[in-house]
Each structure stands twice: as structure tokens, then as C-alpha cells.
Amino acid sequence: MKSVVTTVIAAADAAGRFPSTSDLESVQGSIQRAAARLEAAEKLASNLDNVAREAYDACIKKYPYLNNAGEANSTDTFKAKCARDIKHYMRLIQYCLVVGGTGPLDEWGIAGQREVYRALGLPTAPYVEALSFARNRGCAPRDMSAQALTEYNALLDYAINSLS
Amino acid sequence: MLDAFSRAVVAADASTSTVSDINALKAFVASGNRRLDAVNAIASNASCMVSDAVAGMICENQGLIQAGGNCYPNRRMAACLRDAEIILRYVTYALLAGDASVLDDRCLNGLKETYAALGVPTTSTVRAVQIMKAQAAAHIMDTPSEKFAGAKLRKMGSPVVEDRCASLVAEASSYFDRVIAALS
Numbered sequence: 574m575k576s577v578v579t580t581v582i583a584a585a586d587a588a589g590r591f592p593s594t595s596d597l598e599s600v601q602g603s604i605q606r607a608a609a610r611l612e613a614a615e616k617l618a619s620n621l622d623n624v625a626r627e628a629y630d631a632c633i634k635k636y637p638y639l640n641n642a643g644e645a646n647s648t649d650t651f652k653a654k655c656a657r658d659i660k661h662y663m664r665l666i667q668y669c670l671v672v673g674g675t676g677p678l679d680e681w682g683i684a685g686q687r688e689v690y691r692a693l694g695l696p697t698a699p700y701v702e703a704l705s706f707a708r709n710r711g712c713a714p715r716d717m718s719a720q721a722l723t724e725y726n727a728l729l730d731y732a733i734n735s736l737s
Numbered sequence: 738m739l740d741a742f743s744r745a746v747v748a749a750d751a752s753t754s755t756v757s758d759i760n761a762l763k764a765f766v767a768s769g770n771r772r773l774d775a776v777n778a779i780a781s782n783a784s785c786m787v788s789d790a791v792a793g794m795i796c797e798n799q800g801l802i803q804a805g806g807n808c809y810p811n812r813r814m815a816a817c818l819r820d821a822e823i824i825l826r827y828v829t830y831a832l833l834a835g836d837a838s839v840l841d842d843r844c845l846n847g848l849k850e851t852y853a854a855l856g857v858p859t860t861s862t863v864r865a866v867q868i869m870k871a872q873a874a875a876h877i878m879d880t881p882s883e884k885f886a887g888a889k890l891r892k893m894g895s896p897v898v899e900d901r902c903a904s905l906v907a908e909a910s911s912y913f914d915r916v917i918a919a920l921s
Contacts, residue, residue: 574738574739574740574743574746574747576740576742576743578740578742578833578834578835579738579739579740579743579834579839581833582738582830582833582834582839583738585830586826586830586839586843589826590826591779591780591783591826591829592776592777592780592829592830592833593780594777597773597776597777597833600769600773600833601769601770601773604766604769604770604773607762607766607769608763608766611759611762611763611766614755614756614759615759617755618755618756618757618759621755661753664753664754664755667755667756668746668749668750668755668756671742671745671746671756671759671762672742672743672746673742676743677743677746677750681750
């Protein structure tokens with residue numbers, strides 16, 4: 574799993590040397606920024622279900638045709654799966670906040686995403702709408718500190734870009 | 738390769754839940770500078786630690802440097818020093834990451850079988866690792882032994898905290914123990 578620490582170690586290992594001062598400094602930089610993202614991760618985890626539910630509702634509101642017979646949100650099973658997908662994205666974003674990089678989203682969310690949605694005939698626009706809603710819903714300092722919100726929004730932007 | 742953060746993520750993903758134990762990670766972050774000092778203490782003294790550990794191993798078993806011993810001739814002694822440095826290096830990586838996966842995947846996996854095939858004596862290797870374990874503890878606590886170091890005594894001089902980084906000493910020791918367990 575890619576993070577600052579593992580990247581530094583992989584580079585040091587490739588050169589066969591002990592961690593150098595500059596290696597330690599880049600790890601220190603990552604640790605200093607960790608407080609904000611851990612705060613965001615904590616807040617998101619405590620409210621993940623509601624955040625995902627609101628995002629899901631917003632995208633169905635914008636694309637009501639999804640409720641029509643034969644569409645992706647038509648039956649109860651489909652609805653549950655749509656809501657679950659949004660929740661998956663929010664969970665992966667929480668992982669990214671914990672790790673301090675986009676590794677979890679890249680490996681477990683984005684890799685193969687295009688192929689899966691094409692094979693299942695799912696539109697990506699509703700996903701974009703759901704994540705965009707979450708992107709604009711967060712508010713500092715009501716939900717979390719400004720720095721934490723920046724980290725959180727950056728990851729939502731990253732996920733939105735991967736779907737666009 | 739995982740670190741303390743990605744380990745928590747992989748564990749949470751196994752049950753499709755969010756990472757809930759954020760406090761453990763906050764503690765990791767809070768003691769981050771101590772960890773970096775510990776890594777620096779080992780990395781800065783690595784060559785000394787390695788040569789001392791191998792020399793100590795040979796002192797206790799002179800047969801190693803006599804004809805037919807595993808550290809004779811120089812070519813094999815050099816291989817021994819190189820291997821001790823490699824092991825110490827991966828332990829340092831593990832300490833930096835806060836997770837043993839890099840040590841397991843890149844160093845210990847198959848090491849025992851390789852040494853068995855090459856006829857490297859396990860007991861001697863384990864002894865050298867044990868010496869490095871004691872040295873690492875001394876360097877992390879910044880309490881190198883004046884009695885043994887003599888004129889070569891070298892202190893890191895990093896700010897000393899109350900518990901002398903006891904948790905990091907325990908963590909580093911656990912990685913050395915992992916090496917010993919993998920070899921024996």
C-alpha cells in the first residue's frame with residue numbers, strides 16, 4: 574500500500590541503504606500533516622452512514638429516471654446496492670485519509686472501475702453527482718477543522734475525477 | 738509493504754468497516770519524532786553495530802575464523818558482514834514503518850532455507866542478531882555502555898524522555914526476535 578513511509582522505504586531499499594536524513598525528513602513531514610487527516614478520518618467514520626445516505630439521496634433526486642423500471646435504482650435490491658456503492662466510496666476515502674495517500678482508492682476503487690461500470694451498464698454521472706454533493710456539503714468548522722476539510726475535499730475531488 | 742496506517746486500513750477492509758481505532762494512530766503520530774530519532778540512532782551507528790556484532794559472535798566461537806569455519810576466508814567473512822548489515826537494515830525499515838511486513842516479505846521470507854542450503858550455522862547467526870538487538874536497545878535509549886565502548890563511546894545526544902523510549906525499544910526488540918524466530 575503506497576504511502577509516504579512505504580515509498581521512502583522502497584526507495585531506500587532499492588538503493589540498499591539505511592534511511593537517510595532526507596528520508597527521515599520526508600517521513601516527518603508526513604507525520605506533521607497527519608493530525609488534520611486523522612481528524613477528518615475520525616469525523617467521517619463517526620458519521621459515514623449519514624454522509625453516504627445524503628449523497629445517495631442527492632444523486633437520485635438529480636437523476637430521478639434511475640427509479641424507472643429497468644433502471645439502476647428501480648428495485649429495492651438495486652437501491653440497496655446503489656447506497657452501498659456510495660458508502661464504499663466514502664469508506665475508501667476514509668482509508669485514504671488514514672493512510673495519507675490515494676493508495677486505497679487507487680487499488681480498491683479506481684482500478685477496474687471503468688470496466689465494471691461498463692460491463693454492468695451503470696452510468697457514472699450519478700456517482701459523480703453523489704460525490705459532488707458530499708464535496709460541497711462539508712463545512713468548516715461545523716463538521717471538522719478547515720485543514721481537515723481540505724484533505725477530505727481533495728480526496729473527494731480525486732474520486733470525482735476518476736469517474737468523470 | 739505496509740506501514741502502521743495501511744495495516745489499520747487493510748484490517749478494517751477485511752470487515753468492510755471504517756478504521757475505528759484512530760487513537761492508536763494518533764499515538765503513533767504523537768510519538769513520531771521519537772521513532773525517527775530511534776531510526777536515526779540505529780542508521781547512524783549501523784556499520785559499528787554490524788562489525789561489533791559479527792566480531793562478538795566470532796569471539797565466542799573462534800572456530801568460525803579457522804580453516805573450515807564459516808567466516809574463513811575473508812570472502813566468507815565479508816559475506817557474513819554484508820548479511821548482518823542487510824538484516825539490520827530491514828529491521829530499521831520495519832521500525833520506521835511501524836510494521837513488520839517489509840522485514841517479513843523482503844528479508845525473512847526464505848532466509849532460513851537459503852542459509853540451510855548454504856550451510857550457514859543458525860546458532861551463530863542468531864547470536865549476532867541477539868548482539869545487534871542489545872546494541873539497538875542501547876542506541877535507542879542512548880545509553881551505550883562506557884565499559885565496553887571505551888574511547889569509541891558515542892552518544893546521539895537527542896533529547897532524553899522520561900521512559901527512554903521504552904515502547905520503541907520493545908518494538909525494535911520484537912523485530913529482532915522475529916528475525917531470530919524466522920531463523921530457528
